[in-house]
Amino acid sequence: MASIGPNELFFLMQGLKWTLALTLVGFIGGGLFGLIVALTRTAQNDLVRRTTTGYIAVFQGTPLLMQLFVVYYGVALMGFNVDAWVAVAIAFTLHASAFLGEIWRGGIQAVPKGQTEAAKALGLHYVSMMKDVILPQAFKISLPATIGFLVQLIKGTSLAAIVGFVELSRAGQIVSNQTFRPLTVFALVGVIYFLICWPLSLWGARVERRLSTASR
Amino acid sequence: MPQSAAAQVPLIALEGVGKWYGAYHALKNINLTVKKGEKIVLCGPSGSGKSTLIRCINHLEETQEGNITVEGTTLSDSSRSIDAVRREVGMVFQSFNLFPHKTIMENCTLAPMRVKGVSKAEAEATARKYLERVRILDQADKYPAQLSGGQQQRAAIARALCMEPKAMLFDEPTSALDPEMVKEVLDTMIGLARDGMTMICVTHEMGFARQVADRVVFMASGEIIEEGPPETFFSNPQHQRTRTFLGEILAHH
Numbered sequence: 266m267a268s269i270g271p272n273e274l275f276f277l278m279q280g281l282k283w284t285l286a287l288t289l290v291g292f293i294g295g296g297l298f299g300l301i302v303a304l305t306r307t308a309q310n311d312l313v314r315r316t317t318t319g320y321i322a323v324f325q326g327t328p329l330l331m332q333l334f335v336v337y338y339g340v341a342l343m344g345f346n347v348d349a350w351v352a353v354a355i356a357f358t359l360h361a362s363a364f365l366g367e368i369w370r371g372g373i374q375a376v377p378k379g380q381t382e383a384a385k386a387l388g389l390h391y392v393s394m395m396k397d398v399i400l401p402q403a404f405k406i407s408l409p410a411t412i413g414f415l416v417q418l419i420k421g422t423s424l425a426a427i428v429g430f431v432e433l434s435r436a437g438q439i440v441s442n443q444t445f446r447p448l449t450v451f452a453l454v455g456v457i458y459f460l461i462c463w464p465l466s467l468w469g470a471r472v473e474r475r476l477s478t479a480s481r
Numbered sequence: 482m483p484q485s486a487a488a489q490v491p492l493i494a495l496e497g498v499g500k501w502y503g504a505y506h507a508l509k510n511i512n513l514t515v516k517k518g519e520k521i522v523l524c525g526p527s528g529s530g531k532s533t534l535i536r537c538i539n540h541l542e543e544t545q546e547g548n549i550t551v552e553g554t555t556l557s558d559s560s561r562s563i564d565a566v567r568r569e570v571g572m573v574f575q576s577f578n579l580f581p582h583k584t585i586m587e588n589c590t591l592a593p594m595r596v597k598g599v600s601k602a603e604a605e606a607t608a609r610k611y612l613e614r615v616r617i618l619d620q621a622d623k624y625p626a627q628l629s630g631g632q633q634q635r636a637a638i639a640r641a642l643c644m645e646p647k648a649m650l651f652d653e654p655t656s657a658l659d660p661e662m663v664k665e666v667l668d669t670m671i672g673l674a675r676d677g678m679t680m681i682c683v684t685h686e687m688g689f690a691r692q693v694a695d696r697v698v699f700m701a702s703g704e705i706i707e708e709g710p711p712e713t714f715f716s717n718p719q720h721q722r723t724r725t726f727l728g729e730i731l732a733h734h
């Protein structure tokens with residue numbers, strides 16, 4: 266049996282780099298589109314609202330793995346020769362935007378109605394009302410759930426392995442196959458995930474406690 | 482009340498206004514004109530439509546019948562007419578509705594900067610003027626939650642004044658306050674009235690009504706039942722419903 270040396274650790278760290286990069290792409294892309302989703306879900310227009318509701322139903326109601334497959338092979342079928350990166354970025358963006366959009370919609374709707382009324386009475390238009398008054402409060406309310414989703418997303422990036430990404434989980438699998446030490450390797454991989462996700466979860470719990478005492 | 486020719490022009494006019502919430506008829510054939518500089522106190526039992534009436538004036542609620550005209554602009558669904566009306570009319574709410582994530586100063590400067598496009602320096606100078614006037618300039622850098630209820634309501638009044646409106650709508654501005662804070666807010670409103678602001682106040686503070694109102698308007702079940710100057714309204718109410726209401730109010734105060 267080969268031992269786990271600096272080379273293996275370096276390989277795992279390369280995988281971790283991809284895990285973080287995928288998370289970042291999913292979170293930023295999902296965040297931008299999620300904002301649009303949240304705003305359209307709270308829009309006055311019926312058609313706009315229903316379209317987004319359907320979008321959310323599809324992406325929350327199907328597994329991320331399937332979404333990855335569909336985008337990865339679907340884009341290829343349409344005749345585009347896209348990089349795996351682009352396909353995965355699209356899939357994670359769509360997936361994350363459905364969840365973040367729904368979380369933030371809840372936040373927007375949890376902001377007391379009096380805030381919208383005060384903004385309107387002062388003559389503020391939609392953009393300023395959202396940007397200056399509603400969204401800052403909505404994001405604060407949504408922060409615990411947003412952090413919770415970020416943790417899910419970090420772990421969810423392991424699914425990108427099926428379209429060829431050697432992220433942390435896949436890197437662990439490869440190292441385990443080479444060294445025949447699956448237990449040690451996956452314990453190590455688990456510890457790495459844990460060290461990233463656990464502080465985030467703690468942070469989320471702390472924010473939530475602070476919000477609930479502030480509202481009392 | 483000294484009245485010049487300009488004071489005769491109605492600043493706010495409601496003509497045959499009707500409003501439904503679904504099947505519920507909330508306002509029935511409301512006719513009300515308010516001249517420049519006039520102070521109206523609107524009273525009536527809970528659920529009679531007082532809030533609905535004043536919220537229709539700045540289009541926080543839509544009407545289904547009649548016309549509302551403010552300073553020559555008749556409200557329609559067009560955003561142009563709604564913007565024009567909201568520029569002339571400020572509103573103060575029962576629950577203050579200050580923006581909790583912004584300081585008192587930022588609460589006061591946001592709308593002038595975003596709506597009127599004035600510079601930050603100019604908006605802050607205006608804000609200082611009105612915060613001084615409601616006597617909370619020393620609280621300008623605090624957040625709303627750090628202020629007492631009375632201070633918050635005065636800040637909300639200053640925020641509305643910063644848009645330099647021609648008329649102010651008050652929806653039970655002292656109802657959410659502890660009794661010892663009611664006076665400071667009423668005094669602020671009395672000062673505003675003395676300076677000639679056109680005001681429509683929904684309130685059950687009858688002392689305030691006697692002191693500043695030109696007319697007291699009484700509503701019940703979505704209708705204006707009667708209106709008159711405070712002297713005659715309180716001493717000689719014409720309708721049984723008004724007498725019953727006044728009896729209840731006076732028993733509680």
Ligand SMILES: Nc1ncnc2c1ncn2[C@@H]1O[C@H](COP(=O)(O)OP(=O)(O)O)[C@@H](O)[C@H]1O
Pocket residue numbers: 502505507525526527528529530531532533534
């Ligand atoms: N958004 C709304 N939807 C449905 N009914 C409403 C709404 N707002 C007010 N109402 C109803 O309209 C009536 C008048 O309400 P309101 O104007 O708030 O009365 P007041 O301010 O005199 O207490 C009440 O019966 C109330 O239940």
Ligand SMILES: [Mg+2]
Pocket residue numbers: 531532533652653
């Ligand atoms: Mg009311």
